[in-house]
Amino acid sequence: MTDFERYYQRIRRQQKRDSLIWSLVLVVLYLAAANMSEFSLVTIWQSLPHFFDYIREIIPVLHLPLLFADGKTEGSLAYWGYRLNIQLPLIWETLQLALASTLIAVVIAGVLAFFAADNTQTPASLRIGIRAFVAFLRTMPELAWAVMFVMAFGIGAIPGFLALALHTIGSLTKLFYESIESASDKPVRGLAACGASKLQRMRFAFWPQVKPTFLSYSFMRLEVNFRSSTILGLVGAGGIGQELMTNIKLDRFDQVSMTLLLILIVVSLLDTVSGRLRRRVVEE
Structure with a gap:
């Protein structure tokens, strides 16, 4: 050997x-x-x-001969969806909740991320303070934030919006500043040698490199926030989750399945649309 x-x-x-x-x-x-x-x-x-x-x-009891009968006929689709006039607006409210909280969180997280990154020449005290703040925001689960805000503001969409926005700011800021730190510093040094200001270096050196990653994370977080907003409704934070919890408590089994079906459809559509937008933006 x-x-x-x-x-x-x-x-x-x-x-x-x-x-x-x-x-x-x-x-x-x-x-x-x-x-x-x-x-x-x-x-x-x-x-x-x-x-x-x-x-x-x-699972609803549907009869094929009566499938397209009116809403008073048991076994028809219309009979199964007799609460759609309530559920569809709640689905729309949930989608708006996720979209609004994601948009404001993306803007705030983007600003905080540039100050929290190691390679943007931010004072250490400010950088550490921002990192500690966003770590606290993402440490608290959305459900815990929602319970606190429901106690403060009452049942409705505001607690859900605040809970999602705060947790999203914490999560996205970390993802964003890590993306900035992984960016190449060659364009930054080149602009600095030409006398560019810090804002100009961020805009023309960092932003083109991190833009695809930022947008990809933002679209992903929108999908996550829609699912989370459904769960937050269970504690009274608005949206379709409240309808789901009500149906479960009242043993309206057919409406539980209808609510879950609506959630599944919207999540699938949201996944498809955001996935295509994300790929289009990243490929540009």
Whole structure:
């Protein structure tokens, strides 16, 4: 056996040993976490029939011959969607909530990100302060913000808007300033040598490099905020989530499925549209 083969075998044995050790560590951590959280695959397996029982409950009873009958005929589509006049405006409100909170958060996060990045010559005290502030904003879950604002402002869209906007500012600022820090500094040095101001360097050196990333993150966050705004409605923060919670509490199983169907349709459309816009912008 040559020296190279002995070296290769030694490295292979070391890799196998390290893999085994880390696998055992992960198994121990998993078992400890499962024990602390009372997680049990056996319990999940035993409870699955109840889950499928609920799924069967919310599936509407539709009769093919009566499918297109009027809203008074049980088994028709119109009978299933008798609350659409309430649900469609709530879906629209949820979409507006996500869009408004995302737009204002993108603007604020974009400004904060340029001051929080290491390579924009921002004073250390200001940079650290901004990073600490946005870390606090994203540490608090949207649901916690929503509960606090519902207690302060009452049930409605304002708590949902504020909760989404604050958490989005915290999340996007971090993503944005990391994108700025990964940008090439050659254009910055070139403009600085020509006597460009700090604002001009940000506009003409940093912005063209980070624009596709900024827009990609913004579109992604819009999708996330629509889903989150649906959940926030469960605690009274406006939108279709309140309708969903009401139907669940009142055991209106057919309306639970209708509400979920509307949410699924809008999320799918939003994913498709934002994905195409994101690709078009990034490819420019």
